Amino acid sequence: MTYPENFRYTKEHEWVSVEGDTGTVGITFHAQKELGDIVYVDLPKPGTQVEVGKTFGSVESVKAVSDIYSPVSGEVTEANSLLAEAPEKLNEDPHGAAWLVKIRLANPGDVGALLSAADYAAYIGE
Amino acid sequence: MLKQTPLNAAHRALGARMVDFGGWDMPVQYSGILDEHNTVRTAAGLFDVSHMGEIEVRGPEALQLVNYVTTNNAAKLAAGQVHYSGLLYEHGGFVDDILVHKVAGDHYFLCVNASNQDKDYEHIAAHNRWNCSVENHGERYAQIAVQGPRAIEILQKLTATDLSAIHYYWFADGEVSGAPARIARTGYTGEDGFEIYVDPGQAEARWNELLDAGRESGLKPAGLGARNTLRMEAGMALYGHEIDASISPLEAGLQWIVKLDKGDFLGKAPLERQKAEGLKRKLIGFEMRGRGIGRDGYEVRVAGEPAGWVTSGGPSPTLNKNIGMCYLPAAQAQPGLAIEIVVRNQPVEAVTIPIPFYKRAK
Numbered sequence: 001m002t003y004p005e006n007f008r009y010t011k012e013h014e015w016v017s018v019e020g021d022t023g024t025v026g027i028t029f030h031a032q033k034e035l036g037d038i039v040y041v042d043l044p045k046p047g048t049q050v051e052v053g054k055t056f057g058s059v060e061s062v063k064a065v066s067d068i069y070s071p072v073s074g075e076v077t078e079a080n081s082l083l084a085e086a087p088e089k090l091n092e093d094p095h096g097a098a099w100l101v102k103i104r105l106a107n108p109g110d111v112g113a114l115l116s117a118a119d120y121a122a123y124i125g126e
Numbered sequence: 127m128l129k130q131t132p133l134n135a136a137h138r139a140l141g142a143r144m145v146d147f148g149g150w151d152m153p154v155q156y157s158g159i160l161d162e163h164n165t166v167r168t169a170a171g172l173f174d175v176s177h178m179g180e181i182e183v184r185g186p187e188a189l190q191l192v193n194y195v196t197t198n199n200a201a202k203l204a205a206g207q208v209h210y211s212g213l214l215y216e217h218g219g220f221v222d223d224i225l226v227h228k229v230a231g232d233h234y235f236l237c238v239n240a241s242n243q244d245k246d247y248e249h250i251a252a253h254n255r256w257n258c259s260v261e262n263h264g265e266r267y268a269q270i271a272v273q274g275p276r277a278i279e280i281l282q283k284l285t286a287t288d289l290s291a292i293h294y295y296w297f298a299d300g301e302v303s304g305a306p307a308r309i310a311r312t313g314y315t316g317e318d319g320f321e322i323y324v325d326p327g328q329a330e331a332r333w334n335e336l337l338d339a340g341r342e343s344g345l346k347p348a349g350l351g352a353r354n355t356l357r358m359e360a361g362m363a364l365y366g367h368e369i370d371a372s373i374s375p376l377e378a379g380l381q382w383i384v385k386l387d388k389g390d391f392l393g394k395a396p397l398e399r400q401k402a403e404g405l406k407r408k409l410i411g412f413e414m415r416g417r418g419i420g421r422d423g424y425e426v427r428v429a430g431e432p433a434g435w436v437t438s439g440g441p442s443p444t445l446n447k448n449i450g451m452c453y454l455p456a457a458q459a460q461p462g463l464a465i466e467i468v469v470r471n472q473p474v475e476a477v478t479i480p481i482p483f484y485k486r487a488k
Contacts, residue, residue, distance in 0.1 A: 036155060036158060036159055036351070037158050037159050037160040039419070039448075040441075042418070061159075062160060062440060062441055062443075063154070063351050065421065065470075084417075
């Protein structure tokens with residue numbers, strides 16, 4: 001699997017892609033593969049304040065519940081409505097259509113502390 | 127060091143994801159839990175259940191010992207017949223739930239849960255007042271389960287034993303691919319199927335032959351993940367979840383394996399008392415109404431008050447709902463009651479429903 005060069009990654013297996021003052025956040029291909037069949041995604045409502053390193057929602061597979069940790073701080077501007085109806089999309093396209101939330105960044109500098117694609121790939125042993 | 131079944135290398139070769147399951151290195155999934163689950167419901171799945179334990183009781187008074195340590199009435203079994211039973215402590219809670227196979231009047235073959243095997247053996251041996259031989263034979267048997275509507279046609283290709291003549295919960299000692307095998311028409315999925323006991327040295331050959339024989343019927347290897355969702359839909363108990371040392375078979379809805387009229391057995395007195403005085407709590411099914419999944423250990427509330435706990439819960443791939451089982455005060459353990467499951471500090475609406483959730487068409 002190739003991890004997009006323009007994303008930044010956490011050791012908890014989230015990614016963030018920044019455009020202007022907005023970060024789009026998702027979970028990685030590796031994360032969805034480890035979780036297995038995803039059946040439920042719990043996301044925060046627009047307007048929710050999230051903080052870097054703190055959990056803002058959860059992803060559930062058939063077997064287990066997994067917290068999602070925010071890679072950045074800011075305000076949620078949109079939650080991906082696709083996932084309420086079709087959580088399995090997270091297994092199919094975790095780096096694309098199945099993004100989780102968009103966040104207006106409180107501090108764009110947060111992203112600098114995250115892993116590059118190469119570092120993340122090395123971290124997960126790929 | 128995790129224990130391994132004789133099929134460990136075969137699982138790894140198939141790309142299974144392996145997990146520590148009660149000290150055993152076991153496959154939790156191959157192609158994915160949902161795919162494996164649906165394959166078992168529509169075609170067939172192949173499971174390695176070699177971690178399960180086997181205990182053999184032999185001797186002229188084998189029936190006396192088996193009937194004293196179990197709740198069902200083993201005197202009713204014919205040779206070649208199997209039944210589900212409870213192994214209870216004197217206080218009426220479960221040591222384990224087991225399958226009792228009557229091989230002959232002086233030989234009973236018990237299939238027990240992997241992680242309970244040594245405890246079960248010691249428990250039975252401690253109550254052996256009849257000079258029976260009680261042997262812990264888990265390492266002498268590998269066990270492979272073929273489960274699903276097409277299991278019979280797949281296994282029939284490899285055995286001369288007429289499988290259609292083995293009724294549900296009966297077994298035959300025969301051969302699979304020319305090697306001795308105990309072939310039981312039992313399972314833990316809610317589907318038709320067979321559980322085959324073979325020599326561990328033969329297990330990998332049998333596994334691979336079954337996969338080959340089943341290819342055109344849609345057979346796939348299936349792991350413990352699918353085994354759990356399948357048994358949950360079928361409303362079958364799992365030790366450590368629906369039943370344990372603190373739970374009686376009456377509370378767990380297993381009164382059908384309790385034969386109070388068969389003579390003395392371990393746990394009889396407290397069960398009679400429970401029956402006379404009424405149960406404090408009972409197992410009941412639920413389905414989620416709100417968004418969220420009730421999982422093992424979550425609190426259950428009735429009218430806003432803590433009332434019980436979830437024993438098993440998760441998505442039901444066949445019914446396409448989120449279901450589970452929970453304990454509630456007996457008076458409330460009726461279908462149709464609005465309840466709440468506390469999902470990560472958030473009460474989510476659910477409603478009680480009968481168990482089982484799924485029954486195959488016969």
